[in-house]
Amino acid sequence: MALATVPTMASTPVEESPHYRPLYRQVYDSLVRQIAEGAWRPGEALPSEQALAARLGVSQGTVRKALDTLAVEKLIERRQGKGTYVAEHTAERSLFRFFKLTLPDGTRATPTTEEGETVRRRAARAPELKRLGLAPGASVVEINRVRSIDGSPAILERILLPVALFPDIDKRIPLPNALYALYQREYGQNIVAAEEELHADVARREDAKRLGVVVGTPLLHIERVGIGVDGTRVEWRTSRCDTRRLVYAVTLS
Amino acid sequence: MALATVPTMASTPVEESPHYRPLYRQVYDSLVRQIAEGAWRPGEALPSEQALAARLGVSQGTVRKALDTLAVEKLIERRQGKGTYVAEHTAERSLFRFFKLTLPDGTRATPTTEEGETVRRRAARAPELKRLGLAPGASVVEINRVRSIDGSPAILERILLPVALFPDIDKRIPLPNALYALYQREYGQNIVAAEEELHADVARREDAKRLGVVVGTPLLHIERVGIGVDGTRVEWRTSRCDTRRLVYAVTLS
DNA sequence: TGTATAGTATCTTATAGAAGAGTTGGCGGC
């Protein structure tokens, strides 16, 4: 049996299809696509399991299995007796999930942006096209800012965004503290995963000046690509961090 | 209804118990405990879902739900038509899971140990007791070794293990490449998670000599605590890595 | 030596009832 909303599969018996996927997987794919398309806004409730089951022509338990998967992937949240909600990036949450820098004592750090933030639009260069998976000729927005902890500079950030996804973001300065919430709320770009690459480096003259440290201070250099629901590469962020002030802490499992 | 193998719960109706846990959760706990106790060796097959269900007096679906959870936590592996197996740390796997250093082009790095590895036993110091959650007076084994990529040194490693958990590990030199597989196979210590803290640092004289780099070279300093199935802190590992040769790459989700 | 076939394992789907959370309406007191 195939989903009523997937007519291309409904026409042939699933057993004969080379792209066979279990029913609950089809439901999962369908829901992911709809969430990606913004059928429900973040924070909004999805139809109930029964309603979804009826609409898709499967049983409630099958819908439930798909929703379970979405829940562990943090795309949705469920509350017994209330409903199922599309996850939203609150300021708190997105920091907890993707911001791995903590204070040396292990407590959460909440950085703020210094004066002098710059936003400009320009053509993307070759490595940027590659990292963001863009077609040649695409434009990007480049944001540069200094992030502070307890009032003194600790991180240099450079953020690259495809203009195609964020058409007017250069008119939104000063940018809010929780960028991912902005991406989600204003541009429908929901970042669900991130690939990070870390190097050790030392502060050069320009770094030293902006961070208020001496040349040669060790810096943690972080390259991050933010991934959207459908695998789109949404953001490329480069951070250079003074790790005497902040520690990169991550739990592998 | 409570598990037949959990008599403390079976005596009172679950509804009245303040420690109420769903059946499938009780099954899960029971299985985790048994795996931790080594009821089945790593790589060995568990009884079938039906057999477990019969033994525990629940339905196959309930056992399955518990096994599903164990599977996402990577404590077990399942193969349709074959059976369910206790996960084992093969050399390949443990590297993929907890070794986040890759070559600059993104391919997997397989380090080897240089000559000159040292293993010694001594009393644990205060910070070590704290990190490993040991009682005062406990002893540790300290391992120091240089790890190489393509034949040239890239990582300095210092490993601390509680002697209580690894009684005779100092007699096993040279240690194998895949330490976590050794922990699991010979000492029943199955590492399922790890907490890592990363700093940027520069090479001091001793580092420079052992790694063959100049003093002042940026180094990535990694502190890792390995966590066992029941939350025990099994290993404290400190790595100092030349990130011109290796990159720390991690995917957050 | 290759091919059915039986048996046993996990995987998929469906259904029924329990438990949580809010809403509504009745009822008594003021």
Place this chain on the structure above:
DNA sequence: GCCGCCAACTCTTCTATAAGATACTATACA
């Protein structure tokens, strides 16, 4: 009439079970 309390109802997700489908292995057989 108006307010407050509480039980009943209805909606939700959660739990537990059962039955059939699918996958793999080994054995019997031509």
